[in-house]
Amino acid sequence: MFYLAVIIQMGITYTVSLKCFSDFRLKDFYRAMVPAQVIAFVSCSSAAALPVSMQRTQEELNISKEVSGFVLPLGATINMDGNALYQGIVALFIAQAYGIEISIPLQIMIILTGTLASIGAAGVPGAAMVVLSTVLLSVGLPVDGIALVAGVDRILDMGRTLTNITGDATAACIVEKTNH
Helix, strand or coil, X not given: CHHHHHHHHHHHHXXXXXXXXCCCCHHHHHHHHHHHHHHHHHHCCXXXXXXXXXXXXXXXCCCCHHHHHHHHHHHHHHCCHHHHHHHHHHHHHHHHHCCCCCCHHHHHHHHHHHHHHHCCCCCXXXXXXXXXXXXXXXXXXXXXXXXXXXXCHHHHHHHHHHHHHHHXXXXXXXXXXXXX
């Protein structure tokens, strides 16, 4: 389910945002970002992919140094939408695994807490596990449920980081258009 959410986020949300709010062709955007996406995917680190993201947006997409130098580092710090997706999906998985019924208000609380807790999460591998404990505690789910996903977290972290840096580059494209 998590990777389906990643595909929807990148394939629909970012694509529609680029198409509606920027002048960049989708093919050019995704072709330019592949090297940064590969680094993000294999390293699970937004911070490690940042230099390549900046270089690719400046040289391949012609985004100004001012915009890429501001938007991308800021995004690597606070734009953790892949992490927010992960928080919600994993919290619901843990609730199901423990047979705990989650009401609509609690689901909304998971979304809000996951989103807010993701802002400022470290752009390093495994940081989402720490954030997950906060989300689980906020809605009364057992924190020991983290053990259910700990073994596959690295695989999920790859998708989180890929989503995060693609979102940052999308934001840089949109900001570039609004500045010109």
